[in-house]
Amino acid sequence: MKKSLLAVGVAATLGALSGVSNAAMTVAQNGVGQINILPYYTVQNGNTTLISIANTDELNGKAVKVRFRGAQFSDDVFDFQVFLSPADVWTAAVTLDGNVARLTTNDNSCTLPAKADLNQKFVTARLLDANKAQGTREGYVEIINMGDIPVSAVPDSLYVATKHVNGVAPCTTAVLIGDVAAPNDLTGKLTNPKTGLTSFATIINVANSKAFTVPATALNQIDGVTGLPSLVVPVRYSRQANLTTGTLSFGSVSPAFASAQTADSVFDPATGNVKMYEFDLPDLSTPYGTANAAAQLAELQTALAKGSVVTEYATDDSILASTDVVLSQPTRRYYYTWTDTPTAATDPLRTLATVDGATGVYSSLDADTNSVTVGAPSVYDREERTVSAENNIVISPNPQGSATWTLIGEVSVVSINNGAGKTGALGAEITAQDYTFAYNDGLVRLSTTAGVQALPVIGFTAVNVFNASAGGAAGTNYGQVLPLKWNTAP
Template sequence: MRKKILAAMAALGVLCLHPDMQRSAQAIQIPGGADADRLVISESGAGHMLIIPYFSTQAGNATLITLVNTDEVNGKAVKLRFRGARNADSLFDFQVFLAAGDAWTANVSQLQSGYSSLTSEDASCTRPPRADINGKPFSVARLNPQVSEAERANGTREGYIEIVNMADIPQARTGLYPLIELTNSRAICADGVANNALTALDTDLKDVAAYGAIGMTAPTTGLIANWTLTNVPAALSWSGVAMPIEARKGDVPAKGNISYFPQSSKPANNPGTASADPLFAGASPVVTASWSDLPDISTPYVAGVGGPNAQLSAIADLLAVRWVVNEYWTEPTIHAATDWLFTMPTRRFAVGIDYRHTARPRPVFNDAVAAHFAPINVVMNGDAACLRNLTFESRDREGANAIDIDDHWIFPTPYAPTFSCGSTSTTSFNPSDAGSSKVVSSSVSLKVMDTGHTNGWFSFDSGYGLHSHAFFR
């Protein structure tokens, strides 16, 4: 089997957050518990939050996921959310309860109906239960209702995954831990005699003491995840590690806020206090948020954070890279092909798409977090928000330019081409078929780049928060 992966390129840095978080009497309450005061990209690979940059079930692809709790003292209550490649709309979410030292595995593949679905034979507890998760088609309820059913199904087949440790579950004889603990490779995953701790999670508890009473404490670090994109018919696979975001106090991993919310479809009150998503905002939101929409990576997680907008802005600054450069091969004599993948996990919180405008879906900007994705550098292409105002450069292996305009490809506004039309987008180099990329068969958010060279290197100046991978075949 042929296999090659390049490590993700992301700017390393530290985020410092600010005080004066405001709360409304009717707002969702963040229980608290944090002593961490900043988030960083963890060099160890372990963290409180993880981003798996890509999943795909296109053209024979399947995505294998392993989530590991390296903490051998505490269990973890973990939220997983699959977001679509086009506009990061929520496709599928659930909770996994990991015992101390436990690992959870799953496979994401395509059903005969064309929709993605997840299957796991792992014994770790989930909410909803495993029987209700396995084989369930990913939802298209948040995707554009104006397109065909086939196009909506295609929208479930690519995207990225958010993972958040909502709370720790310390080892104990009462409360949650004995219900999720694995004994002889099995867990109870249900209330026990005189122990209704799991049912208690159906209610949004308000403070640290209430969660402590059922066996939850403030979340600590220790989550890692690996992903493998495999295509058995093509004898190809690619793999990588999830990008870890860790809460720290000084240089030491510390506790985040308890951010557990019920896994329920019931509407959540005032979700703007717990999420920066612009489609949830206001008295008449574009999308009515449910409890299961929470938490996300903007949910206030460290001490002193000034609400979800402040946290999301700081994470965006943490991830932002301006200059992206890598090589590409499209040599026909060895059947070479190259795709670049760009994942922007903070983009959804800066701009969401309102599909209710049937003639032309419109962007909804969150001005408080729009530094990287603002109206000046975002343009609509159909129902997708795209970047513009980029500067490109392409050279072959001998250093020659494709187009000699001041040694760069320069596209000044308003002539700049759209680029990265999606929260997870693929750029395919010199493909013969513009309908899908040649390496990972991406089609949801695809940009074809004809460089003028068969092999060489390519770069662009973005100024935006990108997390990129290169796939070679």
């Protein structure tokens, strides 16, 4: 028997024995997937975030949706499409422009909108006034393969338009856009979106000489028979357009809200009442081989659920050490209940809604503080000593101690022994808080359980230390990234 067939057979057997009898969304251990999620980007306090998205498929191109979401309520603050040719890499930088993040790319891969229009500030249209000043500065990134651009003996026009020639893709306008009044629907030129995407972000602070490189969490829809990434996920292409009606794009069949296509109830006229456009699809809840958006959300919840995360930390003052733990929750938005606070007079384009509460695993959400209550941390120093009483661990600057610990926002940044203000390693502000322990260095287990529910969490730990004897008289910083370890059970 050929080795490849044997491997497939073994995978199928192991899948059956482990109870994986149906297709399911699963975290890819090799970091390559149909969907990637970057847990954090930031332009706070001198930071720039460099983004890289690669297509490891050496035969087929990929039509990729990229969406930046804010750290507070994961509002869409910038989204576009990238067309990766085989073995292609697309790169960009996110910087601060005044009070708002902006994207800059010199990459020659095709995008919609085109590169000249893509180099601009992030969009604050869906941020409430209270969030506009900082709402784009921190968040996370969704990267979704909407469909493959297939290679063939006689290549299709989309393949030719997006395939690099001497280092530059043609990006033929007639193929990618067509009539500007009604952009082309490319669904018919795409095939089932297969695995192949891998991504990373580097958060770099030149002035402070430190950088943190973070890989994306990769997800695949796994075939229940083979145990391998599914080859039959339907094409999920939706035009990068502010259209609400149409007959071709899967995202345009409903002018208002299509619960089969998204679990984001902000688009439900009865609740959030935010106007949905084709560019809003696909999102992470769009059915990717599942029956509907609710099923997709349930699979993501299972795949990303973590009862607690464990990490080392360092906060020794002698080396100016600082530690931040990023706990991104990329499905929290889909559990919100909304209230349509703005009126037609103040919000004529129906872009705004206020979080009223949440359901399911986030039913304990406090909308006023944008936080969920989790369990107490367990803390050890490097010599096994542990904090004996919970009130010796505080969310500073509370001097009386606290029996309540929370995660704030969609991207919660927990700083350790840092005090009030921006966090120590990453300079986070929007959804940051501090946990103060009795020990400078050691091991900590942070709860990511709300009530009895393990929350869907991805992230990393950023540790920064300062070496006064290196880098000349000024010394230098060293940034390092620790991958999170976790328990799935609460």
